[in-house]
Amino acid sequence: MINLKTALTSVALAGSIAAVSTPAMARDTISIVGSSTVYPFATVVAERFGTKTDFATPKLESTGSGGGMKLFCQGIGTQHPDITNASRRMKTSEYDLCMGNGVKDITEFRIGSDGIVIASSQEAQNLELTLEQLFLALGKQVPNPDNENELIPNPYKTWSEVDSDLPNVKIRVMGPPPTSGTRDSFNELALQGGCEDLPAVAKMSEDDMESVCQSVREDGAFIEAGENDNLIVQKLIDDAGMYGVFGYSFLEENSDRLQAATLNGVEPTNEAIASDEYPVARSLFFYVKKAHVGVIPGIAQYVEEFTSAAAMGPNGYLKSVGLIVPTRDALMNLQEKAEKMPNLAKEELM
Secondary structure (H helix, E strand, C coil): CCCHHHHHHHHHHHHHHHHHHCCCCCCCCCEEEECCCCHHHHHHHHHHHHHHCCCCCCEECCCCHHHHHHHHCCCCCCCCCCEEEECCCCCHHHHHHHHHCCCCCEEEEEEEEEEEEEEEECCCCCCEECHHHHHHHHECEEEECCEEEEEEECCCCEHHHHCCCCCCCECCEEECCCCCHHHHHHHHHHHHHHHCCCHHHHCCCHHHHHHHHCCECCCCCEEECCCCHHHHHHHHHHCCCCEEEEEHHHHHHCCCCEEECEECCECCCHHHHHCCCCCCEEEEEEEEEHHHECCECCHHHHHHHHCCHHHHCCCCCCHHHCCECCCHHHHHHHHHHHHHCCCCCHHHHC
16 A cells, blocks of 8 residues: 555645745646545645646645635635545535635536544454444434433443443544534434434434434534544554544554444445445545636646546556545546536536
8 A cells, every 4th residue: 555644745845835936826736625535545646646747746735625615615716726625525505605706617526435434543442333322422412311202411421331232431532523524424424324213303304303413412522633634543543542533544544553343233344335335435526616727737637637547447546545446437437527527517416
């Protein structure tokens, strides 16, 4: 497996040089923001792109999916990013923000799959969880143990209080902040997936159910980290009593030091995530501001590199750093998109 740390350092250095030497309104370096999960993959592409072409190595900033969308949708002009990465699909509200600020021509690229894992040090007691147990551990309001139809503030302090088969270890989970696409996906796929069939919420309206099921406890059991998932990885390595939430690629990169919980009896693997057998699998994206293509040098060529067989084919270099690459047909569709750059329609997001 290619070491991502080398690529990250190289691109960060290139970005710093570009920021100093290039005026904000007349830059010749691609500006990319967004998801911390997509960041390592985009970094490797940027490094290859900068090495094999005459274009500058793109500048990448890990802002989280939500933060990246806000920056991307602020307007047209070289003071605004050209591309944003996302570990979830663009929301209709974000699309409306783009349209309102004149960002009217956007192309969407679904670049592959990833899973969200509950990881820990290999020295820790590994977890075998159901999604319901995960919600009971981390939900802000959970069913009353004495009355399943009543919601109460989460009373559980240890995993074994949630279920006696789980370790008698204090519930401490470090995860991404609300601006992160990983957090959005975790709330929707993992927490709501374990909550929506509980008697206390089963008859709620869709909005009320989402509000309850996707609300994370705020009493210290869930600890919000920044957008840098490597910081969570390091904390888990240093603290065997801590568990962490992040993308599967970070688990693969640190497989010699970390382990992952099973969810609903399924271990996170490439095969289980690609087939959607793993219950917390999600798609990864990047979005291109078409008004900047041909203005900022190299955008079309960067997209061509990202969607190439060399990058995302069955033996591509992104597979070697943990991306669960698209099928052959999906890759061919991506390459056609890279050539034609079709506009994303709001109806596609609904």
